[in-house]
Amino acid sequence: MGGHAAFRGAVLAVSGGPDSTALMGCAALGQAGIPLVVATVDHGLRPGSAAEAAGVAVLAARLGLAHRTLAWVGPKPAARLQEAARAARYRLLADLAREVGADLVLTAHTLDDQAETVLMRLCAGSGPAGLSGMAPTRALDGLTLGRPFLSVPKSRLVATCEARGWSFVRDPSNTDPRFGRARLRRLLPLLAEEGLTAGRLARLAGRLRRDEAALSEAAETALRALCRPDPGGEGRLVLDGRGLAALPDAVALRVVALAAAGLQGEATAYPPRLERLERILLGQVLPALREGGTCRRTVAGLLLAAGGGRLTLGPEPPRRSPKPRPA
Known part of the structure; x- marks a missing residue:
């Protein structure tokens, strides 16, 4: 101290x-x-x-x-x-x-x-x-x-x-x-x-804290380098998708987690859970970016939209109310 x-x-x-x-x-x-x-x-x-x-x-x-x-x-x-x-x-x-x-x-x-x-x-x-x-x-x-x-x-x-x-x-x-x-x-x-x-x-905790600090520093540096201007206005964040996909999975995962935390700020008590973020990012979003495809997934109130060499993070769109059944 x-x-x-x-x-x-x-x-x-x-x-x-x-x-x-x-x-x-x-x-x-x-x-x-x-x-x-x-x-x-x-x-x-x-x-x-x-x-x-x-x-x-x-x-x-x-x-x-x-x-x-x-x-x-x-x-x-x-x-x-x-x-x-x-x-x-x-x-x-x-x-x-x-x-x-x-x-x-x-x-x-x-x-x-x-x-x-x-x-x-x-x-x-x-x-x-x-x-x-x-x-x-x-x-x-x-x-x-x-x-x-x-x-x-x-x-x-x-x-x-x-x-x-x-x-x-x-x-x-x-x-x-x-x-x-x-x-x-x-x-x-x-x-x-x-x-x-x-x-x-x-x-074990000390070793993981040391390694986590190094990975977090690498992720913070990568996030600054990957951020791109967003023509869509405030409340969204655009990342260079190809650069993100080229990172090791452990760093890419932290980059997206940091980006999500920055968008959510202190307004939510529910940051993305690691297991769900792993499943969506590593299993779907990053493969889409690497293969030149598209992918749209939601996690913790955010929409992750991959396509066109970019990954855009923004608020999850409101869900449509079900149409009333005819009497």
């Missing part, structure tokens, strides 16, 4: 578990040289969550750190609850950081969390970008999100808390079989016996 002087202040996300408690304790011992605020997000999903937040506040005061409890209010979805809770947590943390003048949010994700993330994304059929796991740092709504413990095993943080006398709690949802991450967590010891350890999964 670079030197501490690069940041004005930091918000520490502390739930009260051993990982985040170690983050708070180590930050207090190190005194980073910038203002620190400890934040506990109370999702209100368990009866004991308010008491856990209060426990974090007590330890934070003992360590000489300011503390805030952030409540997730409003209706809670029945489906994909953990995803919604995660999004709410980051939103609340970012809002607090802006309120207190901080530009850095720190979480206590560990090596074990990274391994679980890679396994979850593998089960979901993710490509290299997904399997690269969590990045040590990333942008968060105009701020920086940092994960300083991403290469540290959870067991080491537990031992640190116990040695220092920093009390912590264990979230029962971490072992709740209703959640996919908890079910995969039970598999990790079995996989480790076969050699697929958390460390190896984390190294």
Whole structure:
């Protein structure tokens, strides 16, 4: 994350578990040289969550750190609850950081969390970008999100808390079989016996992140070179089809994904799914461009039209309403 002087202040996300408690304790011992605020997000999903937040506040005061409890209010979805809770947590943390003048949010994700993330994304059929796991740092709504413990095993943080006398709690949802991450967590010891350890999964993520960065840079360069003027007006993007078809498939796929993302902007929560984009682009659009044919396919609300040596991306045309049947 670079030197501490690069940041004005930091918000520490502390739930009260051993990982985040170690983050708070180590930050207090190190005194980073910038203002620190400890934040506990109370999702209100368990009866004991308010008491856990209060426990974090007590330890934070003992360590000489300011503390805030952030409540997730409003209706809670029945489906994909953990995803919604995660999004709410980051939103609340970012809002607090802006309120207190901080530009850095720190979480206590560990090596074990990274391994679980890679396994979850593998089960979901993710490509290299997904399997690269969590990045040590990333942008968060105009701020920086940092994960300083991403290469540290959870067991080491537990031992640190116990040695220092920093009390912590264990979230029962971490072992709740209703959640996919908890079910995969039970598999990790079995996989480790076969050699697929958390460390190896984390190294895989690092290698894929490195390779994905190189492919993404190549795709960005290619996209700039392949863009052509569009006589059809705004809201569309025209690419040199022959140049696109001459690229390696892995780069061509990313070029079109970048072009689609640029057209969609932040207006949609549904970017093209990798499997569908692979099927359409690699199986139909690129063969049409290479053979001088035509092809029109839709994906994620966009129309991909190949023909005349070009690939045009634009909004999907409205669907025709079915004609009423005669009485």
